[in-house]
Amino acid sequence: MVELARDEQEMLDGKHGRAQQRSMEILVQYADALGAEQFVDTNNVHLFVGFHPYPEVIQILDGDELASKFLLDTDEKITVDYVKAFNTTHIWAMDLDRWQVMGAPESLHNLMESIRAYCIRTGISLSATCTPYQVGNLPTRGEHCAWTESSAVPFCNAVLGARTNTEAAHSAFPSALTGKIPLWGLHLEENRRGTHLIDVQLDVNSIMDWYLLGYYVGEVCQLAVPVYELRHKMVPNISMLKGLNAAGASSGGIMMYHIVGITPEAPSRQAAFGGNKSKETIVYGEAQRRKAYENLNCAKGETVDLVNIGCPHYSLEQLRDVARLLDGKKIHENVDLWIWTAYQLKSIADRNGITDTIKKAGGHLMTDSCPLNTNLFPKGASVVATDSAKHAHYAPAIGGLDVYFGTMENCIDAAVTGKWRGELK
Amino acid sequence: MSQIVLNGRKVYGGVSEGEALVTRQNISTWGGVHAVKGIITERRHELNGQSFKDKILVFPAAKGSSGWSTVAQVIRLADQSPKAMIIRDISSLTGIGAVVMRVPTITDLDQDPTEIIETGDWVKVDADKGIVEITKKRA
Numbered sequence: 001m002v003e004l005a006r007d008e009q010e011m012l013d014g015k016h017g018r019a020q021q022r023s024m025e026i027l028v029q030y031a032d033a034l035g036a037e038q039f040v041d042t043n044n045v046h047l048f049v050g051f052h053p054y055p056e057v058i059q060i061l062d063g064d065e066l067a068s069k070f071l072l073d074t075d076e077k078i079t080v081d082y083v084k085a086f087n088t089t090h091i092w093a094m095d096l097d098r099w100q101v102m103g104a105p106e107s108l109h110n111l112m113e114s115i116r117a118y119c120i121r122t123g124i125s126l127s128a129t130c131t132p133y134q135v136g137n138l139p140t141r142g143e144h145c146a147w148t149e150s151s152a153v154p155f156c157n158a159v160l161g162a163r164t165n166t167e168a169a170h171s172a173f174p175s176a177l178t179g180k181i182p183l184w185g186l187h188l189e190e191n192r193r194g195t196h197l198i199d200v201q202l203d204v205n206s207i208m209d210w211y212l213l214g215y216y217v218g219e220v221c222q223l224a225v226p227v228y229e230l231r232h233k234m235v236p237n238i239s240m241l242k243g244l245n246a247a248g249a250s251s252g253g254i255m256m257y258h259i260v261g262i263t264p265e266a267p268s269r270q271a272a273f274g275g276n277k278s279k280e281t282i283v284y285g286e287a288q289r290r291k292a293y294e295n296l297n298c299a300k301g302e303t304v305d306l307v308n309i310g311c312p313h314y315s316l317e318q319l320r321d322v323a324r325l326l327d328g329k330k331i332h333e334n335v336d337l338w339i340w341t342a343y344q345l346k347s348i349a350d351r352n353g354i355t356d357t358i359k360k361a362g363g364h365l366m367t368d369s370c371p372l373n374t375n376l377f378p379k380g381a382s383v384v385a386t387d388s389a390k391h392a393h394y395a396p397a398i399g400g401l402d403v404y405f406g407t408m409e410n411c412i413d414a415a416v417t418g419k420w421r422g423e424l425k
Numbered sequence: 426m427s428q429i430v431l432n433g434r435k436v437y438g439g440v441s442e443g444e445a446l447v448t449r450q451n452i453s454t455w456g457g458v459h460a461v462k463g464i465i466t467e468r469r470h471e472l473n474g475q476s477f478k479d480k481i482l483v484f485p486a487a488k489g490s491s492g493w494s495t496v497a498q499v500i501r502l503a504d505q506s507p508k509a510m511i512i513r514d515i516s517s518l519t520g521i522g523a524v525v526m527r528v529p530t531i532t533d534l535d536q537d538p539t540e541i542i543e544t545g546d547w548v549k550v551d552a553d554k555g556i557v558e559i560t561k562k563r564a
Contacts, residue, residue: 026524033436033520035533048495073498073525090491148491165517168494170525185517222451223486223516253451253488253516298468372456394456394490397466 002031002182003038011178019080022072023174027182030171036182044139044162045085045176046132046147048169049115049124050092050373061111063118071173083123085176088132090149091313093374095366096128101338102366102376124176128368129342130312131242133160136344141264144187146175150249151242151312151390157256159241161264163187166255186256192265193274194227194258201285203232207318208407210240211389213284214247214254216292220282222252227272228259235262239315246312247389251295293424296392299402303334305381306401307415309408310340311370311388316348318408319365323354325412326361332418336378337363340370363415372398385414385422429541431534431557436515439529442549443508445559446480448472449539453489454496454522463505481548482507483538486514493518497526509550511538511557531557 010016012024031039049071060066068078093112094104119126127135130149139145139162147156147164156162165185167175175181185191198221204213217226226248236244236259248254258266266272309322319341331337339358341349346367349355358365371377372391377384377399384395385404392405404414406422414420450471454460457467463478487493500506506528512519515532523530529552538557542548547560 396468
């Protein structure tokens with residue numbers, strides 16, 4: 001049984017109101033489920049408040065009722081006054097300004113507006129992105145966090161050296177209300193050390209290369225802590241690591257990894273393993289790269305109906321590059337082009353003329369969401385092209401779509417011609 | 426009929442029994458399960474197309490999306506839950522997932538349940554006591 005500090009016991013006893021009491025009830029059940037011995041304080045929570053796919057099972061519009069039923073998992077209506085911890089929010093059901101482009105029903109839009117009002121009242125930040133680290137949530141090394149979003153978690157752990165497990169809607173919300181999270185898993189030094197050595201024999205110089213590396217290693221390592229050793233030294237940037245993280249948490253469940261000489265807890269191979277012996281050396285060469293590529297590509301023929309890029313939300317670098325590729329072009333009449341980024345980054349794209357360039361070409365730059373999240377794809381679309389291994393992994397199961405995966409250039413070429421001409425080079 | 430007993434630890438309390446559905450592959454509920462239909466939908470998953478409703482679901486661990494518990498809760502609300510879960514390696518996703526799915530769940534067993542239990546075996550889960558009793562389909 002988890003041991004409670006005095007403030008935690010007081011919350012559980014209801015001395016600070018019903019919302020904190022219910023939150024502690026959930027957190028105690030959760031801590032006991034994990035086998036955690038105590039809690040740790042947190043003041044950095046990445047929440048999920050999307051409330052979908054709940055409309056499939058129930059119709060409620062009142063914010064307090066929604067939060068009670070779904071996030072606090074009770075039929076009792078609990079009113080939250082103000083959320084204690086600093087927080088950002090994960091994507092939700094739709095782009096609140098362009099929901100009609102997505103074909104979202106008005107009922108769902110009304111639901112999201114109700115949630116928006118709830119967030120404003122309770123002190124929940126409306127960031128609505130899968131990439132909190134791109135829009136002002138950058139925890140410091142060693143900071144205890146409670147983050148949802150599987151692709152953001154390795155960024156928090158491996159890239160920044162902060163500490164979080166992959167939290168869910170039902171653990172993150174009580175955590176934000178109480179400022180507590182179980183001291184378990186990746187909050188503890190001993191679980192952050194490397195378990196498998198990845199011998200990266202190839203050059204990994206493009207965003208696609210990092211997606212492929214992550215997709216292969218995620219599938220082989222599942223929940224392990226891989227230690228990447230690059231034979232051909234290079235320093236990956238934020239767009240590349242975003243791809244690595246998203247891919248490894250889709251084919252597997254990688255929450256923490258090291259890149260020797262790059263990530264903060266891996267100044268050397270020895271430091272990355274921290275006394276652990278590598279369980280296995282996994283070779284990543286041409287055959288492994290091809291395997292990942294083939295596993296991601298399941299479409300046949302050459303017709304493309306939708307080009308969906310920006311999963312996780314595009315970085316400023318990717319927005320700049322995609323605008324350059326689209327400049328002066330027109331996308332094919334049978335193709336929809338959807339590009340996703342964070343609301344805050346879109347405001348820069350607006351200023352820079354990037355949004356206009358995309359619009360003139362016939363595409364849409366959208367925020368706050370992605371089509372996977374609410375299964376909102378263009379009507380009749382059966383083949384999607386993407387530069388994201390995460391989107392490629394999930395689109396068949398969620399949307400029933402066949403997928404082409406390739407580079408941003410391949411995707412824009414498909415948007416313009418209506419045909420897929422990508423191949424692994 | 427041979428019987429095997431495994432000892433583990435409660436994740437979520439309760440007692441249940443039923444037919445086992447076993448996979449050696451990890452499960453992502455979000456983007457890998459249709460909650461309202463109660464079936465696995467991940468394209469390359471060995472259980473693709475199979476229903477877990479009213480089964481004793483035996484699997485190694487969660488993978489993938491942080492939406493694990495979101496989907497687990499909808500599975501419960503849509504009345505598609507398995508009768509119990511036996512999870513080899515607990516993680517944050519399955520820990521909170523079991524809490525909101527509210528079915529008897531056990532982990533940390535003395536042997537790998539995905540090796541010992543086969544699909545079709547009759548399995549009794551006493552999560553409060555941390556005991557799993559397996560009656561093999563094939564003796």
